[in-house]
Amino acid sequence: MAATYVTEAELRANLGIGTLYTSDIVETCCQTAEDLINQFLWFNTAPVVATGISGNIATVVIASPGMFVVGQSVTISASGAIFNGTRTITGVGPAPIPNNANFAGFPYNYPRGYQYLQFAITHADIDMHQVQPYGKMTGPDDKTASYAATGGVREAAMMLATNIFQSRQTTQDGGMSVDGFSPSPFKMSNTLMASIRGLIAPYMSPNSMVG
Known part of the structure; x- marks a missing residue:
């Protein structure tokens, strides 16, 4: 471009x-x-620091707590072909919690300055792993x-x-x-x-x- x-x-x-x-x-x-x-x-972006998939639910960890919410469409890049693309957030919270969207403001949803976001991606399970160099998640441009x-x-x-x-x-x-x-x-x-x-x-x- x-x-x-x-x-x-x-x-x-x-x-x-x-x-x-x-x-x-x-x-x-x-x-x-x-x-x-x-x-x-200043863009509406956050670093993607880790990714993984379990049961066709992808978990993407960003280093920006409370930045995005369920229902938002975000664009993931530089995080691997499986995760890259425009996707809709289906859940938030630590990886073990399937969906706790009703408690998005609770501190345990973003421990140590991170936010866990979940997406529907049909793929074999992938263990959670760090993304280095960091990927990027981009939200709506306001x-x-x-x-x-x-x-x-x-x-x-x-x-x-x-x-x-x-x-x-x-x-x-x-x-x-x-x-x-x-x-x-x-x-x-x-x-x-x-x-x-x-x-x-x-x-x-x-x-x-x-x-």
Whole structure:
């Protein structure tokens, strides 16, 4: 899927490169910028930390207590082909409890900061196991405007994509490009996101602010 925060055409125009370089190179810079920013933006998502199936009932554990409720449709990704996809929550609670939807607020439903969610999946039993790296569960998107239409996010993506493209054109010897610009691959260090943090600050997830 093509990047939407900054498009290939927009990045080409900003860099003044016209039809130079392949679409794959330019689009990769756009998509990389979008992927990086998405790690800091606030979405209705939770990490999937464990999965399992018993008696055609799948249990998915997320590291976000009380986030979703029975009847909601959520999309699971990066958690294995058997569990991935859009599914409807049929129950909540620890794995041994078939369905305690009426007691969703009780602490034992989310011990140690986790929430157990259950889904109907017809498949052979699978022992509960950790998902590493964590998968992702995405709930309904209630934002009034998409991030692709948010000025601060779009400008931040343009800055990141521009820096990524320019930095990949030079080595670490401090060389100069033909137009007199001196790009540096060291821009790709831990200061990369700091350079655009102010632009995306109003839209950052509280989870990304920890530490």
